[in-house]
Structures are given as C-alpha cells and as structure tokens.
Amino acid sequence: MAVTIETPNSPRTRKQANWEKYGWLFMRLSGPLLVVLIFTHLISNLVVGEGIKAIDFAFVAGKWADPFWQGWDLAMLWLALIHGTNGMRTIVNDYVERASIRKGLNVTLWAVGGLLILLGTLVIFTFDPCPAGAAAELLPSFCPAS
Amino acid sequence: MAEQAIAEVASFHVTLMIRRFDPEVDSEPKWVDYDVEMFGTDRVLDALHKVKWEIDGSLTFRRSCAHGVCGSDAMRINGRNRLACKTLIKDLDISQPIYIEPIKGLPVEKDLIVDMNPFYQAYKDINPFLMASDNPTKERLQSPEDRARYDDTTKCILCAACTTSCPVFWTDGQYFGPAAIVNAHRFIFDSRDEGAQVRIDILNDKEGVWRCRTTFNCTEACPRGIEVTKAIAEVKQAILRGRP
Ligand code: SF4
Ligand code: FES
Numbered sequence: 001m002a003v004t005i006e007t008p009n010s011p012r013t014r015k016q017a018n019w020e021k022y023g024w025l026f027m028r029l030s031g032p033l034l035v036v037l038i039f040t041h042l043i044s045n046l047v048v049g050e051g052i053k054a055i056d057f058a059f060v061a062g063k064w065a066d067p068f069w070q071g072w073d074l075a076m077l078w079l080a081l082i083h084g085t086n087g088m089r090t091i092v093n094d095y096v097e098r099a100s101i102r103k104g105l106n107v108t109l110w111a112v113g114g115l116l117i118l119l120g121t122l123v124i125f126t127f128d129p130c131p132a133g134a135a136a137e138l139l140p141s142f143c144p145a146s
Numbered sequence: 147m148a149e150q151a152i153a154e155v156a157s158f159h160v161t162l163m164i165r166r167f168d169p170e171v172d173s174e175p176k177w178v179d180y181d182v183e184m185f186g187t188d189r190v191l192d193a194l195h196k197v198k199w200e201i202d203g204s205l206t207f208r209r210s211c212a213h214g215v216c217g218s219d220a221m222r223i224n225g226r227n228r229l230a231c232k233t234l235i236k237d238l239d240i241s242q243p244i245y246i247e248p249i250k251g252l253p254v255e256k257d258l259i260v261d262m263n264p265f266y267q268a269y270k271d272i273n274p275f276l277m278a279s280d281n282p283t284k285e286r287l288q289s290p291e292d293r294a295r296y297d298d299t300t301k302c303i304l305c306a307a308c309t310t311s312c313p314v315f316w317t318d319g320q321y322f323g324p325a326a327i328v329n330a331h332r333f334i335f336d337s338r339d340e341g342a343q344v345r346i347d348i349l350n351d352k353e354g355v356w357r358c359r360t361t362f363n364c365t366e367a368c369p370r371g372i373e374v375t376k377a378i379a380e381v382k383q384a385i386l387r388g389r390p
Contacts, residue, residue: 018350020350020351020352020354021386024356025386090359094318095317097317097318
C-alpha cells in the first residue's frame with residue numbers, strides 16, 4: 001500500500017539572494033571596532049588632560065579641526081548607527097509577526113537611522129563654534145562676538 | 147528477600163499539573179492536576195503512564211521506546227524541554243507540582259501531542275541524506291579524524307527539544323531551527339558527502355542560520371548532549387568560507 005505523506009501546512013518558499021550573511025558579518029566586525037572607538041573616545045575626552053571640565057564648544061571645534069578626529073568620529077557615528085539600526089531590525093524581524101507592520105517598522109527604522117547619519121555627518125564637517133546671533137554667554141571666549 | 151529489596155525503594159506522592167487540550171471539547175488548553183504515588187526509580191514518563199492507565203485513559207502523549215532513543219516524548223517539564231523517559235522524578239523538586247506542557251512553537255493537536263510536520267519539513271529541506279556521485283561498488287572509506295569531525299551531530303534523535311526551545315522559532319515558525327541545522331552539519335562536514343554546497347546555499351537563507359541569536363537554549367535542551375549552538379556556529383563559518 002502506498003503511503004501518502006500529508007503535505008505540511010505552509011511549505012517553505014525558496015527565497016532569493018539575501019544580505020543576511022553580510023548583515024551578520026557587519027555586526028561581528030563593527031562590534032569590537034566600536035568598543036575600541038568608543039572607549040578611546042571617552043577616555044581621550046573625559047579622562048586625560050583636564051578631563052571632563054575641558055569640554056565646551058572650543059574643545060569640540062579644536063578636535064574637529066583635525067582630520068584624524070573627524071575621521072574617528074565619522075567612523076563612530078556611522079558604525080554605531082548602522083549597528084544599532086540593524087540590531088533593531090533583527091528584533092523587529094524576530095518579534096513582529098504581521099508582514100505589513102514589520103515592513104513599516106523597518107522602513108521607519110532605516111529612515112530615522114539614515115537621517116541621523118546624515119545630520120551627524122553634516123555637523124562633523126560644518127561645525128561652527130561661533131554661530132552668528134547666538135547668546136554671548138554660550139559661546140567660547142575666542143569668538144569675535146564676545 | 148527480593149520483595150523486601152523492592153519495597154525499600156522510597157515512594158512519595160507527587161502532583162502533576164498537565165496542560166490538557168481536547169480539540170473536540172475545549173477552546174483553550176487548561177491545567178489539570180493529578181496526584182500519583184511514585185517511586186525513586188520512576189521517570190516522568192512512568193507518572194504519565196500511571197495517569198493514563200489508572201486515572202484517566204484519555205490523556206494523550208507520544209512515546210515509543212521509553213529509553214531515550216526514539217525522540218517521541220519531548221515535552222516541557224517544569225519549563226524546560228526534556229524527554230519524559232529520561233527525567234527522573236526524584237531529580238525534580240517534588241515539594242511542588244510538576245508542570246508538564248507540550249513543546250512550544252508547534253500547533254498543539256491534543257494534550258501533549260503537537261503537529262510535528264513543520265519541524266520535519268525543515269529537516270527534509272536540508273537534504274538529510276548522503277549525496278555522492280560515485281558508483282558505490284565498495285564501501286566509502288573515511289579516516290577516524292574525518293569521522294570525528296561530525297560525530298557530535300550524528301547523535302540527533304529528532305526529538306525537537308532544541309527547535310521548540312528556541313525563542314526565534316517561537317515567534318518565527320519559518321526559521322529552519324536548530325535541529326535542521328544540526329542535521330545539515332552532520333552531512334556538510336562528512337568527507338564522503340558531496341552536497342555541502344547545496345546545503346550551505348539552503349541555510350544561507352533569511353530563515354537559515356543567520357536567524358540564530360546564540361541564545362544557547364537549544365544546547366541546554368538537547369537530551370543527547372549535542373553542542374547544538376556550536377554546530378550552528380560551524381555551519382555559519384562554513385557559509386562564510388563558502389565551503390565546509
Ligand atoms: S539536536 Fe538534540 S534536541 Fe535537537 S532534535 Fe536532535 S536530539 Fe533533539
Ligand atoms: S520514548 Fe523514545 S525517547 Fe522517550
């Protein structure tokens with residue numbers, strides 16, 4: 001007698017090429033890199049020299065006059081935001097069952113992440129310690145307005 | 147004399163709280179408690195037998211070998227996936243009721259029986275058989291080292307304890323799950339097999355190995371002591387390398 005095996009309720013559909021492998025790899029590589037980037041950043045800003053008291057507009061402007069720190073902060077910004085957004089995407093994919101809601105949340109996530117990256121990058125390259133028309137007590141001493 | 151020795155085995159009362167569901171009567175599963183007298187040598191499976199044979203014959207569960215070989219009686223006992231036939235009652239805290247539920251993430255059909263088809267389908271999808279193109283006129287030889295490479299994953303009995311302990315599988319029934327990956331590992335790292343590439347491609351899927359969050363629930367659940375999470379990590383590495 002022939003045995004018929006019942007077909008399962010939802011057959012697996014063979015999906016096209018996907019980026020999951022690269023996403024996974026990115027998380028593994030950016031993670032350790034971020035640990036180094038962030039802790040060096042924290043120590044050099046908050047601990048060495050005058051420490052936390054040295055931080056003001058002038059300090060930030062001084063750092064970003066140096067392409068090395070610009071590159072450092074840029075790497076930190078991009079890696080952290082992509083790492084974080086991709087992590088959130090993972091959680092959404094794990095726990096949101098409805099395809100439409102999942103899609104909506106993921107699009108929102110990347111839109112917000114992309115916007116933050118854009119704004120951050122803009123600030124790193126166009127930071128002005130003496131914005132015109134700002135209240136004088138907020139500005140560093142070397143600004144012409146004060 | 148012999149009778150005396152048997153009488154010496156300590157007996158005790160335990161309460162079983164069993165998650166029961168009869169699709170013809172219930173709309174929701176419910177907890178039902180049973181008091182049974184058991185002995186120090188008894189396993190949870192013996193307690194289930196006692197209930198079924200002496201108290202309520204309608205209690206439904208799967209078991210076949212009763213000795214940890216066939217993999218049919220995986221269930222959630224006190225919140226952990228185990229084989230009822232390998233869990234001694236005296237090893238559990240019997241001052242409290244013992245909670246017994248069906249494994250999670252697969253549709254419950256009745257009482258402790260779940261629909262295993264989605265689980266088996268994931269297993270079938272990874273081609274769980276030797277793929278070799280040569281003409282088998284004599285046995286395929288293999289060195290002990292090559293055999294040892296995948297020894298751990300040959301022990302799987304397809305009980306589903308791992309897959310149904312995985313939080314990713316609970317929320318995403320499309321995930322291949324640990325058991326399918328373990329069985330793919332068994333062939334991917336077999337020197338006689340030629341289908342590694344095929345299986346690597348299958349598991350390099352959105353619902354493949356990359357879903358794994360290294361939660362380690364599967365390794366803890368496996369009644370055969372297979373290092374499931376490690377096997378999954380090895381398959382991930384094989385995919386990254388593009389070969390076993
Ligand atoms: S890997 Fe272990 S827990 Fe998973 S199905 Fe096989 S024997 Fe069961
Ligand atoms: S009944 Fe066979 S493994 Fe438990």
